[in-house]
Amino acid sequence: MASNVNANVSTSMYCLACGATHPAQATHCFACGEPLTNAPGGTGLATNPLTGLLLPDVIMQQRYRILEVVSTDEVSTVYKAQDTQFGKRVVALKEISQNNPDAQELIEASRREMLTLASLIHPHLPRIYDYFVEDQCWYFVMDFLEGETLEAYLRKRKNRPLAVEEVLDSGIQLATVLDYLHLHQSPLGFQDLKMSSIWRTPDGKLYLLDTGAVPPVASMPQPQSKSVYSLGRILRQLQAGKMSLLSRLHGALPKLRCPHHSPNAAASRHAQSLPLKRLIQQMIHKDERKRPFSLGMVRQELQQQELRLLAAQQTPTLSPKQRRFSRRTVLKMGGLAGLAAATGTLAWLAESVILGIPHPSYSPNLGGTICTYNAGSGVLGVAWSPDGMRLAMGNWKGQVQAWDANTGLHIITFQAPHLQQRVEDVIWLPDGNAIAAGGDDSIVWIWNAATGQLQRTYQGHADWVITLACSPDGKYIASGSYDTTVQVWEVTTGHQVVIYRGHHRLGKF
Template identity: 40%
Template sequence: MFAAPGSADASKGAGCMVISSHFYCATCGTDNPPQAAFCFACGKPLQASTVKANPNSYTGLLVANSLLHGRYCIFSQVGKGGFGAVYKAEDSLLGNRLVAIKEMSQSGLSPHEVATATDAFKREALLLASLSHPGLPHIYDQFFEDGHWYLVMDFIEGETFDEYLHKAAARRLLVEEVLDIGIRLCTVIDYLHTRQPPIIFRDLKPANIMLTPDGQIYLIDFGIARHFKPGQTRDTMAFGSPGYAPPEQYGKAQTTPRADIYSLGATLHQMLTNSDPSDMPFRFAPIHLSPQLAPTGLDRFIMQMLDLDESRRPASMSVVRQELQRFAGDWAARRAHSLQPRVLYARQSRRLPSTNIQTKQLTSFSPPVVGATQLGGTIYTYHGHSDRVRAVAWSPDGSRIASAGADQTVQIWDIITGNHICTCLGHADAVSALAWSPDGRRIASASNDKTVQVWDADNGKKIFAYSSHSDWVNAVAWSPDGKRIASAGIDKTVRIWDATSARHIYTYRGHSDWVRGIAWSSDGSHIASASDDQAVHVWDAERPPGMLQLRNPLAVNAYRGHSDRVNAVAWSPDGKRIASASHDQTVQLWDASRNLIYTYRGHLSAVFALAWSPDGKRIASGSGDGNTDGVDNCVRVWDTTTGDTIYIYHGDREAVHTVAWSPDGTRLVSASRGSTVQVWQAI
């Protein structure tokens, strides 16, 4: 649910927060806790000069099924407090979209508080209306009705990070979790800081961070955010949350982006120590982190973020993000090197069966992993995404990686430096698949918004969108000659279209259920498609189905060796073999005439991802059991001639849904249900 701003106490409903009463100092305007006797910023007494917000102000009177502003049907109230209420509602004029409606009442406020609250309310509306980022709520409407201001925005299901920390109070958060959340917050705030003029959030704290059930992070409550004004020496109004706001936010200087760096530092300090910064504002105990539990230097860096002299803090939020990414990468590498190979099976020495064995004569390999090594550890961890990563793809020249996922973005980054190159923005839902053009100049992305979009890989600009699918698009693949693109989805079709004009060529409708994976043969003559109907179809890509000649041995061959849905399919570089990965926990290797070569049974849970090495000698397959740190959340690399497991990579903490080889076959990139991308050494 959308959390009401300024929250301090949790209501009974999950994810709902009330709007707490506060003392606003009449001298400097600082927001103080309700029990405060003196302003913590200027030291002036509060009782003699401050009007306390009336907790019984006339707000929250909208009842279920009432209609507001002629269009918003109220479902329920999800938060209420001294200055307003928050409702869950439905917009009857725009497809019955769920929205959150913030209500501000002027009843019971002093003239100073009315002016301040109204200004903050309008400022929040104007700021949010100008922004577009996956980590920020969208605003749809603002209006005044019956003595109340209303703001209509996204309804966000979840809980505030403040609630999350209270639930986790009995345990200390893992440093990986702290770094991941910190990096994602950096990404959102850096977006604000790089607007023109820059936007300073000024109220970063756990109560203003929302976590959704699928792990997405949102910043909420822009009531005291402001634009940076060059040449101005101090802010016109002093506001901030005790413990999280730096000294300059209380009228001593103009707030700069480094104020948000201080607030992020306070939040990270709280995450690592379980100490509430509001207990002793401006005083942070040194963080003592054991080298066995955290990367060296992280504690000193966070204390640098909290320096009372802003000139000694890191120069920008981008610098903070880069440092946190470096700490995360170093820590992941240390963890990978410290892991021991997991012995899951006794070693078996078995030769491959004859390649002319028919489909029903299944031969299997149990993976011989004794002696298999945990090679190479993590080289680099990319933290640019704010939600789950669902697809990765290596550029043909090996210099760049593209990644995409539930944050609706495609991000392209330099594999040598780790620097972000560009972000492709334009999808309206999660991105599920990626494919580079053979020349590396363009990239195609398939999305749950029913489109495939083609982008310029140098600047992230959209070239065109293909929108012939009637439902989610799960897979996309570029033909080897770069002239055609194939896409497939839950509409049970595979569609072939022109890669330059997006002109539809033809549709293959042979599957009876969702299509999850597609792959072109190396010569571009055939396509293999994998489906929830437990089959892999191989069909002629040169002529539309129905025009195929029976003398062609590859004309719509259907391979049905799996016992559950088929998640991925990949063609060997020489075009002679096909590998398919399934929910039945196997990878099956077979020739293009449907003769099973063997079944790899190394995984203990569903296999989601699959990739042949460029030389055709190895396959990397990714799996997971849906549980964090599950035993089979890993990538297994195995020999395609002997079936031996070469090594197992456990760098991903959750189920691995995508994997890709570097063009030279020396590295792999993978991503799980988390928001990071792992690059690691393959040999």
């Protein structure tokens, strides 16, 4: 390393008093008159003659005082510096040398990366405030981040697995910034994420440091599947860690019962990590079509898992005596389940229990009939509107209708060409402005919930559409069909995103 760096030794000197640049043969600063020689009392050279690195207290551009060297590699060096003109704030000064003829491609790629990064603003990207060129070197003034790389953080922990909460939080941060880069069609090469290129501050905030090489010419936007895979590998390493041989042997041996060992706690931790493990397996699947389509989907799933984990941790653990339910309590729970099943809100009820959403107080009529809606034929699909004010139903006669949930009055019938056969499923989109239905016509229809205007149809299935689900952000619909496929497509365009194959029997999700 010393020989490589020494080849880049600067031939200039800097005045430590004011930062002015001078040729090597100069003896006094032209700006302030201070001596520039190595004589006793002089300010001396600006760089170490052995390494070529800037010396402490050198002032660059009459503003940035060098404090210490943070890191150095073949083409760049990062210094910790002080901005003497802006409250003496601490910054990072990244130097990219142009003096190494053997690394011109790396030098140019690094320069393009920094210039591209300067145009991006995100909480998980270091900000670039200024840049200048001096003595055939590029200098970029950036945020100085306390902490260490994610690789060093794990090494300090002896590569033990992180807690589920920390893995989820790390995944959400990284998925957010990667999604931002994709949405802005950034040319940064962030598809090969590495632990050494992720910086972790002491409070757990993550930053992307080396985002990769930028191509010299603009390229087409890249699919997100490679970034999803790259992030999945990082999360797998965070969750699994790197177990030593002794740890593996200890794990393989039979566990001895001891008074301090809690098998219930271990089982609970294992159960909490299962959803994350399944997601990671999907993200790193060899078949790109079976990975999550976008980083936005990954972020939303991680956020949902984080909410469920938080809710589970806040739910008190009941003793065996507390688990005994009275007959009245059992009847109340049965009434709630029956009402939920009758109105298609069983999933909502389960989520409400998990998240602690308050339920109506006990009523003598609970479990009885509250309201009857006459759909005119057998009903297979029913769904609440997100605000709880309306019910949508699909019947055997190919009719999709909306009703007032409080009064039982019919509001509107949704009509469409070729909607003639049985409707199997109906859903509301999350914003409550649209309704989707699918059935034996092998078509999915989307209507404006208020006007009944048909907005879009999806005709990608070869057989009955028997079940529908919408992504939490309302951008995608997954439709399951008797043709044994689940197809994910965009709500606004009808563009097919991915097809999941391999089912051999009917299912409901």
